[in-house]
Amino acid sequence: MDDFLVFKGVTKRFGAMTAVDDVTFNVKRGEFFSLLGPSGCGKTTLLRMLAGFERPDAGRIFLDGKDVTAMPPDKRRVNTVFQNYALFPHLTLWDNIAFGLRLQRRPKDEIEERVRRMLRLIQMEGQEWKKPTQISGGQKQRVAIARALVLEPQVLLLDEPLAALDLKLRQHMQIELDRIHDQVGITFLYVTHDQGEAMSLSDRIAVMNRGKVEQIDKPAALYEAPRSSFVAAFIGDTNFFEGTVTKLVDENYCRVSVEDFGEIVCFNDKHIKAGAKVYLSVRPEKMHLTHEKPADLHGGKVNVYECTVDQKIYQGAYTRFWVWRGASKDDCWELSVMQVHNRYLLDQQEIGWDEKVWLSWHADDGFMLESYAEQDEAMLPHPTEEASDAGAAPAPAPAPAGAADAEAAK
Amino acid sequence: MTDAAGRPRMGLWRRIRHHGGELALTAPSFLWMTFFFVVPTAIVFMLTFRPTAVDGGIGTGWTLETWKTISNPNYPSIVWRTIWLSVVATALSIGIALPCAFAMARTSAKWRSVLVGLVILPFWTSFLIRVFAWKNLLHPQAALARALHTDLGAAGFLALQDVMLFALLFGAGCLSVFLLNSWRMSSTARGKAACAALLAATVAGALWCAKLWIAFASARIGAGVCSIVPPGAPLLYNSLAILVVMVYTYLPFAILPLYAAAEKFDFALLEAALDLGARPVRAFVNVFVPGVKAGIYSAVLMVLIPALGSYVIPDMVGGPDAEMIGSKIYQRAIPDRNLPHASALSALLMLGVLVPPGIAWLVFRRRHIGATETDVVRSLGSSSNMGNSGGRRRREGGAS
CATH class of the missing domain: 3.40.50.300 (P-loop containing nucleotide triphosphate hydrolases)
Structure with missing residues (x-):
């Protein structure tokens, strides 16, 4: 069969x-x-x-x-x-x-x-x-x-x-x-x-x-659960992190140190040992942007970082942000975040350009890749390109659906 | 000043201005065709009703004398020879041209232009010189004829004729299979009838070939050598020489329209046919050949019409008992100085030449009307099933 x-x-x-x-x-x-x-x-x-x-x-x-x-x-x-x-x-x-x-x-x-x-x-x-x-x-x-x-x-x-x-x-x-x-x-x-x-x-x-x-x-x-950076980047959009496992939190979670970014708590289903180099993929819709630092960190299972908004594009079902974190805008981590509009009208306090915001995601939403190739980054939408043709082309189809599912699951 | 649709009606002056560009563009060719085709044709037809003058010119007054004398006892055989030579030359040309066109369309773009160049290369040499070259090739004193006079050559010549007869039989067999198959695959009564008619003609031809072959075989067993062309017979100045040279001359005119059609043919259709379980030969005859149908029609016209009217080829390689109507027209017009008689023969030929395109036109027109009629009838017939589910129509609309 x-x-x-x-x-x-x-x-x-x-x-x-x-x-x-x-x-x-x-x-x-x-x-x-x-x-x-x-x-x-x-x-x-x-x-x-x-x-x-x-x-x-x-x-x-x-x-x-x-x-x-x-x-x-x-x-x-x-x-x-x-x-x-x-x-x-x-x-x-x-x-x-x-x-x-x-x-x-x-x-x-x-x-x-x-x-x-x-x-x-x-x-x-x-x-x-x-x-x-x-x-x-x-x-x-x-x-x-x-x-x-x-x-x-x-x-x-x-x-x-x-x-x-x-x-x-x-x-x-x-x-x-x-x-x-x-x-x-x-x-x-x-x-x-x-x-x-x-x-x-x-x-x-x-x-x-x-x-x-x-x-x-x-x-x-x-x-x-994409296995390689190619799958992660070809299907939908994502953010890649390169880091080293510094410490195993417990059986299932570990801490990954990412240069110029900070420590990321990550689900460790592959039982990687401390000291190993790893690549993470985090989908944009799994990340959240808030004005205030989130209060409930689920016992340290939520990653929280302060970032600055670089660009923002309203796309109906969601708003797409590019935020950066690092020493300066020219030497930083640029991340793609998708904010689904739940209770949009109630949330009057909109996030604007160049604002300082809190970026957070749950450790379970980061995924360790088995293989990584740098050229796969080229498949990800770049903020300036996206900004130029945002009016013409709607966003890739499955991403908002996936985002909605992810929201619903929580 | 409005028509039924409510548009303002156009005055004559405005209409001329509106179509002025078209008129100006078509006027030269219109005038050309009028003065150099329509008027001369009318003159040719008119001359057939004029008497002959004693000095070889055209007399005055009107007469039906020419049409009464046209029933020369030699003419039916000449007309028959003209028709069968032209039809066989056309069939052979298309039979050779179809695989050529297929192969040309399938090669890479670079090779294609080379091959097209090779096909039209003979045109760089004068037509007369090429026919003259054939005269040399087939001449009794030429290498080919001398080789055929040796024992080995004679045996080879016989064998070649046997092979050609076999090939004809085999071709007729293939054609019958194809026609049988087309008959099975077509769902319209008209298509089935056309296939059946062509099939009958093919079977008749095949039987004739088989009869010929059996006759030769029995003659050989009884009284030695016998074949279509006996080994000692001259290669030149007979109908077969005309046939060979006609196929040689008109082959490019068959290849070029077929190639043009084959180049536009979507070869994914052949893959689709293979995918649906057709063997390669079946895919070729059932998908490629109908796919280049328009090319075949134009190839038939391009070869058959000049072949029917050919005069130089029978004049140069045909003998006194292998004349075609073209050579007769020449004889009547120049040596005999009987212009009304030559005009009558030309008029007959012209009518004959008009028949194939007339049939083609009728076929094209009939098919078009036939399709719409069928559509109407079928849709009326099936409208009752359509009515059963109300939602379907809406979905159909959404899909298209």
């Missing part, structure tokens, strides 16, 4: 570039599994290898116990929903959906019945005699899904299926995809660069970077 679809040491090179580097993971039967990563991380190559369009240079792919590594695409019970739909323009929607069944030489009645069932599933009955040029992008997407699903594949591959749609339609199609997955119960392998899409649809996500899988986990685990 656990090894319905298995990638085992799969490697693919294009010339000098290694697109997929020794990737190993299992997908369960019926799972909605996502491959998430920036463009060029190898996720699409991985998908194309499962579809049979590329042959891995090393490693094996097993599907339901069978080695499919060298099987040609037309022999695999795997069907793909392509990014640009790839509907046959010379055929009607009905003929598009029936294409694979006719190739299998199914009886006429069966084809009729199965195509009709698919049209019902994608809610496009009565439009089956249109040509693909006569329908909208979202409808094309649904027909592409029906055309692949009608063959009852063992795995349905979706290659950035929503990338070509506009925002509203994308949200609608997310719900639609979720519904279809629930109804048909087929394993979905979903490739996307959109963290929001992956988070809201998937049972599990494999985050990929430079041809390697960084972490495979449930969406909440990826967000709350």
